[in-house]
Amino acid sequence: QVQLVESGGGLVQAGGSLKLSCAASGRTFSNNRMAWFRHGPGQDREFVAAIDWMISNTYYSDSVKGRFTISKDNAENTVHLQMNMLKPEDTAVYYCAYQSALFPYPISAAYPFWGQGTQVTVSS
Numbered sequence: 001q002v003q004l005v006e007s008g009g010g011l012v013q014a015g016g017s018l019k020l021s022c023a024a025s026g027r028t029f030s031n032n033r034m035a036w037f038r039h040g041p042g043q044d045r046e047f048v049a050a051i052d053w054m055i056s057n058t059y060y061s062d063s064v065k066g067r068f069t070i071s072k073d074n075a076e077n078t079v080h081l082q083m084n085m086l087k088p089e090d091t092a093v094y095y096c097a098y099q100s101a102l103f104p105y106p107i108s109a110a111y112p113f114w115g116q117g118t119q120v121t122v123s124s
Contacts, residue, residue, distance in 0.1 A: 002026045002113040004096045009118030012086055020081040022096030022115055033101040034079040037108055038092035047106040051079060059105050086122045093117040
């Protein structure tokens with residue numbers, strides 16, 4: 001089992017920034033991928049960004065590309081999501097997820113491990 005703990009959500013005005021973090025523990029494996037998804041009000045869960053732990057490839061949805069940056073801290077087994085130029089439509093619960101890098105990155109069903117979620121609210 002892999003445990004994921006998110007932190008860093010909150011309330012911010014449009015145009016502002018927030019940084020989310022997700023710490024992984026437990027039976028982690030080396031060739032993994034960590035990702036962020038979000039679930040906004042009245043919407044389906046949406047892929048946001050992902051990073052491959054071994055080769056550091058990054059992936060972004062079109063809606064956040066150029067505004068969000070995903071990064072990792074190998075020593076802390078932690079992934080970060082720096083969110084800049086936030087918009088009201090970014091309001092959602094953000095979830096950290098963990099999978100083997102052998103599986104497709106934007107498909108939520110391909111991630112067996114999930115964090116509890118952290119709320120991000122962007123006011124206009």
